[in-house]
Amino acid sequence: MRQGNARRRILLKMMHRGRIRYLAQELRRRSIPSLLVTHLPDVRYLTGFTGSNAALVVVAEPRLTSRLFTDGRYTVQAKREVQGASVRIAPKSAVVEACTWAEQHAPQCGFDRTQTSVASLAAMKKAAGKRGFFVPADGLVAALRVIKDATEVESMRRAASLTCSLYEGLLGWIEPGMRERDIAAELEHRARMAGAESMSFETIVAAGERSSQPHARTTEARIEPGDLVTLDFGIVVDGYCSDMTRTFAIGYGEKSVPSRLKQRWTEQRDVFEAVLAAQQAAVNAVHEGVTCGEVDLAARSVLEAVGYGKYFTHSTGHGVGLEIHEVPRVGKDSKDVLKAGTVITIEPGVYLPGRFGVRIEDSVLVTEDGAEVLTPVHKGWMEL
Amino acid sequence: MRQGNARRRILLKMMHRGRIRYLAQELRRRSIPSLLVTHLPDVRYLTGFTGSNAALVVVAEPRLTSRLFTDGRYTVQAKREVQGASVRIAPKSAVVEACTWAEQHAPQCGFDRTQTSVASLAAMKKAAGKRGFFVPADGLVAALRVIKDATEVESMRRAASLTCSLYEGLLGWIEPGMRERDIAAELEHRARMAGAESMSFETIVAAGERSSQPHARTTEARIEPGDLVTLDFGIVVDGYCSDMTRTFAIGYGEKSVPSRLKQRWTEQRDVFEAVLAAQQAAVNAVHEGVTCGEVDLAARSVLEAVGYGKYFTHSTGHGVGLEIHEVPRVGKDSKDVLKAGTVITIEPGVYLPGRFGVRIEDSVLVTEDGAEVLTPVHKGWMEL
Numbered sequence: 001m002r003q004g005n006a007r008r009r010i011l012l013k014m015m016h017r018g019r020i021r022y023l024a025q026e027l028r029r030r031s032i033p034s035l036l037v038t039h040l041p042d043v044r045y046l047t048g049f050t051g052s053n054a055a056l057v058v059v060a061e062p063r064l065t066s067r068l069f070t071d072g073r074y075t076v077q078a079k080r081e082v083q084g085a086s087v088r089i090a091p092k093s094a095v096v097e098a099c100t101w102a103e104q105h106a107p108q109c110g111f112d113r114t115q116t117s118v119a120s121l122a123a124m125k126k127a128a129g130k131r132g133f134f135v136p137a138d139g140l141v142a143a144l145r146v147i148k149d150a151t152e153v154e155s156m157r158r159a160a161s162l163t164c165s166l167y168e169g170l171l172g173w174i175e176p177g178m179r180e181r182d183i184a185a186e187l188e189h190r191a192r193m194a195g196a197e198s199m200s201f202e203t204i205v206a207a208g209e210r211s212s213q214p215h216a217r218t219t220e221a222r223i224e225p226g227d228l229v230t231l232d233f234g235i236v237v238d239g240y241c242s243d244m245t246r247t248f249a250i251g252y253g254e255k256s257v258p259s260r261l262k263q264r265w266t267e268q269r270d271v272f273e274a275v276l277a278a279q280q281a282a283v284n285a286v287h288e289g290v291t292c293g294e295v296d297l298a299a300r301s302v303l304e305a306v307g308y309g310k311y312f313t314h315s316t317g318h319g320v321g322l323e324i325h326e327v328p329r330v331g332k333d334s335k336d337v338l339k340a341g342t343v344i345t346i347e348p349g350v351y352l353p354g355r356f357g358v359r360i361e362d363s364v365l366v367t368e369d370g371a372e373v374l375t376p377v378h379k380g381w382m383e384l
Numbered sequence: 385m386r387q388g389n390a391r392r393r394i395l396l397k398m399m400h401r402g403r404i405r406y407l408a409q410e411l412r413r414r415s416i417p418s419l420l421v422t423h424l425p426d427v428r429y430l431t432g433f434t435g436s437n438a439a440l441v442v443v444a445e446p447r448l449t450s451r452l453f454t455d456g457r458y459t460v461q462a463k464r465e466v467q468g469a470s471v472r473i474a475p476k477s478a479v480v481e482a483c484t485w486a487e488q489h490a491p492q493c494g495f496d497r498t499q500t501s502v503a504s505l506a507a508m509k510k511a512a513g514k515r516g517f518f519v520p521a522d523g524l525v526a527a528l529r530v531i532k533d534a535t536e537v538e539s540m541r542r543a544a545s546l547t548c549s550l551y552e553g554l555l556g557w558i559e560p561g562m563r564e565r566d567i568a569a570e571l572e573h574r575a576r577m578a579g580a581e582s583m584s585f586e587t588i589v590a591a592g593e594r595s596s597q598p599h600a601r602t603t604e605a606r607i608e609p610g611d612l613v614t615l616d617f618g619i620v621v622d623g624y625c626s627d628m629t630r631t632f633a634i635g636y637g638e639k640s641v642p643s644r645l646k647q648r649w650t651e652q653r654d655v656f657e658a659v660l661a662a663q664q665a666a667v668n669a670v671h672e673g674v675t676c677g678e679v680d681l682a683a684r685s686v687l688e689a690v691g692y693g694k695y696f697t698h699s700t701g702h703g704v705g706l707e708i709h710e711v712p713r714v715g716k717d718s719k720d721v722l723k724a725g726t727v728i729t730i731e732p733g734v735y736l737p738g739r740f741g742v743r744i745e746d747s748v749l750v751t752e753d754g755a756e757v758l759t760p761v762h763k764g765w766m767e768l
Contacts, residue, residue, distance in 0.1 A: 051599060072697025073598035076737055113502035119522065121502055138503065185576035192569035195604070202582055214457035215435060220579075313456030353460055 015151050016048045016083035020058060020066055023144065027060035027110070032137050034059045034106035036098060036124070039115040041322040042141040043068070044239060047082045055098035056085060059106055067101060069094040095120065099127035110137025142327055146319060147341035152240065153365065156321070156343055159196075159237035160363055160374035163244050166190055167231070167377055174384055176225050176251035180205040183231070184218045191235045200234035200241035200324045211247070212357040214314055214349055225251030226261045228268055228356045234324065241324045243345050244375040245361035247272065248382040271308065271350050272358050272381050278302035278348045279360045279379075282316055286346070286364055286371035292334035299348040300332070308350045317345035320363055342366045343374070399535050400432045400467035404442060404450055407528065411444035411494070416521050418443045418490035420482060420508070423499040425706040426525040427452070428623060431466045439482035440469060443490055451485060453478040479504065483511035494521025526711055530703060531725035536624065537749065540705070540727055543580075543621035544747055544758035547628050550574055551615070551761055558768055560609050560635035564589040567615070568602045575619045584618035584625035584708045595631070596741040598698055598733055609635030610645045612652055612740045618708065625708045627729050628759040629745035631656065632766040652742075655692065655734050656765050659742045662686035662732045663763075666700055666714075670730070670748055670755035676718035683732040684716070692734045701729035704747055726750045727758070 023046065027035055037056040043049055047056060051074040058066045066085040070078050071094060078087045090097040102109045111124070113136050124134060148156065170187055184203040191199065206216035208227040216230070223229060232245040249268060252258075257265045278299040285298035296316040303312045315331030320343050328336035330344055338344070344366065349359030360379050364371040407430065411419055421440040427433055431440060435458040442450045450469040454462050455478060462471045474481040486493045495508070497520050508518060532540065554571055568587040575583065590600035592611040600614070607613060616629040633652060636642075641649045662683040669682035680700040687696045699715030704727050712720035714728055722728070728750065733743030744763050748755040 050601065075697065076597045076735075077599070113506070114504075116502050118497035118500050118502055118505055118520075120498075122497070136502075181576060181579075185573050188576065189569050189573040192565060192572065195565075197601075198586055213460045215461070217434065217581075313459065351460075 015149065016046065019046050019144065020084035021062075023058050023140065024060050024062065024066070026140060026144075027058065030137070032060060032110040032135065033108050034102050035110040035137055035140060036095075036102060036134075037112075037141060038095060038120070039112065039141070042112075042115070042145070045141065045145055045322055047085050049074075049078060049082045050239065051077055051081075053094055055094040057098050057102045057105075057109070058085075061106070064105060067098070069098045069101070093123075095124065096127040099124045103128040103130055103133060108135055109133055110135050110140070112138050112140070114138055139327075145321055146327055147339055148321060148343055148365075149341075152321065153341070153343075155238035155240040156242070156363070156365070157374060159235055159240050159242035160244070162191075162194055162196065162237065163233070163235055163242040164375055164377035166194065166235070167244065167246060170231075171248075171382075171384060174223075174229075174250070177222055179220050179222050180207055180210075180218045181220055183229075187231075187233060196235035196237060197239070198236045200236050200243060204230065204232035204245075206230045206232075206357075207250070208356065209354060212351045212353055212355055214351055214357065214359065223250055226264055227251065228272075228358060230357060230359055232359065232361065239322055241320050241322070242375070243320050243324060243347075243361065243363050244377075245347055245349075245359045246377075246379060247275075247358045247360060248384055250384045252383045268356060268358075269381060271352070271356075274303055274306050274308055275348055275350050275358045275360050276379065276381075278312075279346055279362070282346045282348065283362065283364060283371055283373060286338065286344070286366055288338060288340040288366060288368045290338050292328050292330040292336045292338065292344075293332065295330050295338070295344075295346070296332050296334065299346070303348065303350060311350045311352060312348055313351060314349070317347050317361075319344050338366045340366055340368050399533065400430065403430050403528065404468035407442055407524065408444050408446065408450070410524060410528075411442065414521070416444060416494040416519065417492050418486050419494040419521055419524060420479075420486060420518075421496075421525060422479060422504070423496065423525070426496075426499070426529070429525065429529055429706055431469050433458075433462060433466045434623065435461055435465075437478055439478040441482050441486045441489075441493070442469075445490070448489060451482070453482045453485070477507075479508065480511040483508045487512040487514055487517060492519055493517055494519050494524070496522050496524070496526075498522055523711075529705055530711055531723055532705060532727055532749075533725070536705065537725070537727075539622035539624040540626070540747070540749070541758060543619055543624050543626035544628070546575075546578055546580065546621065547617070547619055547626040548759055548761035550578065550619070551628065551630060554615075555632075555766075555768060558607075558613075558634065561606055563604050563606050564591055564594075564602045565604055567607075567613075571615075571617060580619035580621060581623070582620045584620050584627060588614065588616035588629075590614045590616075590741075591634070592740065593738060596735045596737055596739055598735055598741065598743065607634055610648055611635065612656075612742060614741060614743055616743065616745065623706055625704050625706070626759070627704050627708060627731075627745065627747050628761075629731055629733075629743045630761075630763060631659075631742045631744060632768055634768045636767045652740060653765060655736070655740075656742050658687055658690050658692050659732055659734050659744050660763065660765075662696075663730055663744045663746070666730045666732065667746060667748060667755055667757065670722065670728070670750055672722060672724040672750060672752045674722050676712050676714040676720045676722065676728075677716065679714050679722070679728075679730070680716050680718065683730070687732065687734060695734045695736060696732055697735060698733070701731050701745075703728050722750045724750055724752050
C-alpha cells in the first residue's frame with residue numbers, strides 16, 4: 001500500500017458523493033425526475049462500485065437517496081465501495097428491481113439509448129409497467145466523465161507515468177531474435193509487479209511486416225534485424241487507462257547500417273519522421289475550444305503534404321479515462337469541441353501494406369491554452 | 385508455430401464457410417431474407433474476423449455472397465482472416481454501410497435485440513430508410529454457438545488442458561508471504577509464455593478474508609499462514625476461453641496444524657468438503673436433456689442440507705466459449721435444456737462474510753450421457 005492511501009480514500013468518497021449530487025442537479029435542470037444508469041463504467045464513476053453487475057437509479061429529488069442494485073456475489077464489496085447511494089442486493093435481476101423501485105419513487109425515468117439494448121428497454125418497460133415512464137436521456141454521465149476532475153487527473157498521471165517507466169525499462173531488455181509475445185509477456189509481468197491493476201487493452205507488439213497492420217495481434221514471430229517494432233500498450237491504475245504507442249527500429253547494428261538494408265532504413269526513417277511531424281503538429285493544435293476535426297486535420301495535412309495521406313487509415317485519436325475508448329472521437333470532420341480537463345490520445349500512423357508501418361501515440365490532457373503530454377517519454381527515431 | 389497449423393487453417397476455412405451456409409439455411413427456414421450481425425464474437429464465429437469493428441450482413445439467398453464491413457485499420461487483416469463473406473472497407477460507419485447494402489440486396493433484415501442498442505437501431509433505420517425493413521431475430525447466432533463443433537471443442541480442450549498445467553506448475557511455486565498480485569503476475573506471465581493469447585478475464589487471487597467475496601479483486605495483500613486462497617482464472621486459445629477455480633489452504637505447516645489455528649482449519653475443511661460435494665453432485669447431474677435448473681439444484685440442495693445454502697449467493701455456472709459468459713445460465717429455476725456439445729462451468733461456492741470462502745469450478749462438455757470434465761486437475765483439499 002502506498003502512503004497517503006487513507007487520505008485518498010476520503011477524497012474519493014467525497015468525489016463520488018459530489019458526482020451524484022451534480023448529476024441530480026443536472027436532472028433537475030432538465031426536468032428528468034430520475035435516471036437509470038446501467039453502463040458499468042458510469043456506475044463506477046458515480047458510486048465507486050467496481051462489480052460486474054449493477055443498475056443505479058439516480059433521483060433528482062435531493063431528499064431521496066439514489067439506489068444501487070446488484071447481486072449476492074457483491075454483498076461485501078458493494079457495502080465497502082458504494083458512495084452516495086444505498087445498496088440493495090436483488091435476488092433476481094438488478095435492472096428489473098431498479099425499474100420497479102424507480103417507478104415507485106419518481107414519475108419518469110431517463111435512460112441512455114446508446115447504452116441500452118432494444119431487448120433491455122422492453123424488459124425495463126415491462127418491469128416499470130407504466131406507459132411513457134422511460135424517456136431518452138443520452139450522454140448525461142458521459143458529459144460529466146469527459147472532463148476529468150483533480151482526482152481523476154492524478155490517477156491518469158500515475159498510470160501514464162508508470163507507462164513511460166515501463167517503456168524505458170523494456171528498451172534496455174529487448175533484443176533481436178526475441179518473439180513478439182516474449183516482449184508482451186515481459187512487459188505485462190513488469191506492469192503487474194509495478195502495481196498496474198491490469199492492461200487497459202490487449203498489448204500490441206508488431207514487428208516487420210506485421211507493423212503495417214494498425215491493430216496487429218501479437219504473434220510468436222521473431223524480430224529480425226532491420227525490423228520496425230510498434231509497441232502499443234496501456235495499463236490501468238485506480239481504474240483509469242493509459243494508452244501510448246512507440247515505434248522503434250531494431251538490430252541495425254551499433255556503427256553503421258549494412259548496405260543491403262540501407263534502402264529500407266532510408267524509407268523507414270522517411271515515414272517515421274513524417275509520422276512524428278504529424279503527431280507533433282496535432283499535439284500542438286490541441287487547446288480548449290478547438291474542434292476535434294481541426295486536431296485531426298493538423299496531423300492529416302502533414303501526412304498528405306508528403307504523399308502518405310492515403311496510408312493514414314484511421315482517426316487521430318480518442319478520449320480515454322475509465323474506458324480505453326471514450327468520447328470524443330478525434331477524427332476527420334469531427335465538430336466536437338475540446339474542453340480543458342479532457343484526456344485524448346494523439347496517434348497518427350502510416351501503414352505501407354505488406355511492408356511496414358509507424359504509429360506514434362501520446363495521451364494528452366487538454367488545457368486552456370494547450371496540451372499537457374502525459375506520456376513524455378522519448379519518441380524520436382531510435383535503433384536498438 | 386505448432387505442427388499441423390496449415391491443416392488447421394484449412395479446416396477453419398471450411399468451418400467458417402459451413403457456419404455461414406448453415407445460418408443462411410436457418411434464415412430461409414424462418415423466411416428472414418437477411419441478418420445484420422454486429423456482436424463481434426458472433427462475427428468472429430461466422431467469418432473468422434478478429435478485428436474490433438465489423439458489421440456483417442448474412443443473406444439467405446444462396447446465390448448472393450454475404451458481406452462484412454469494417455474500417456481502414458483492418459484492410460490487410462480482414463483480407464487474410466475473413467471466410468465465407470466478401471469484405472468492404474467502409475470509409476465512414478461500418479454499420480451504416482452494412483444497412484445501406486442490405487437494403488439494396490434484401491427486402492427485410494433481421495437483427496438481434498439483445499445485441500443492438502436503442503440508438504443503433506435508430507441509426508440503422510435511418511440508413512436503410514425503409515419502413516419495416518428491420519425485423520427482430522434474436523439469438524440465431526447464439527443458438528449455433530451454444531453447440532460447439534469439433535474444431536471448437538479441440539480449441540477448448542487445449543485451453544483447458546493448458547489451464548490445468550499452469551495451475552499444477554504454480555502450486556509448486558506459491559509460498560506464504562507472497563502477495564496476491566505476485567501470484568497473478570507469475571501466473572499470467574507463465575500463461576503468455578506457454579502460448580495463451582490472453583487471460584479470459586481478470587485473474588482472481590483472493591486470500592483469507594477476501595476469499596469471502598465471490599468476485600474479489602486481486603490486491604497487494606500478503607498471504608498469511610492459515611489462509612484459504614481462491615484462484616479463479618482462465619486463458620484464451622484460438623479465441624476460446626477456459627475457466628477454472630480452485631481453493632487451497634496455505635501455510636498450516638508440514639506436520640500438524642498448530643493448535644491456535646485448529647478451529648479455523650476444522651471450519652475451513654467443513655465448508656470445503658460441502659462445496660466439493662455440491663460441485664461433484666452438479667457435475668454428476670449434467671447430461672443432454674437435463675435442465676440447467678436441475679443442475680443448479682443438484683449443487684444447491686447439497687449445500688442447503690448442511691446449512692450453507694444461504695451462503696451460496698450466485699448461480700452454479702454459465703456457458704463458455706468465444707466469450708467467458710455465454711448462454712445458458714446454469715441458475716436457479718432455469719428451464720434451459722442442456723444439449724450435447726455445450727460447454728458450461730460448474731462453480732458452486734460458500735462465502736462466510738468477513739471470514740473466508742470456498743469455490744470450486746470445472747468447465748465441462750455436455751455429452752449424450754454425462755459430462756466430460758475439461759479441467760480434471762486435483763480439486764480435493766490441499767495444504768501448501
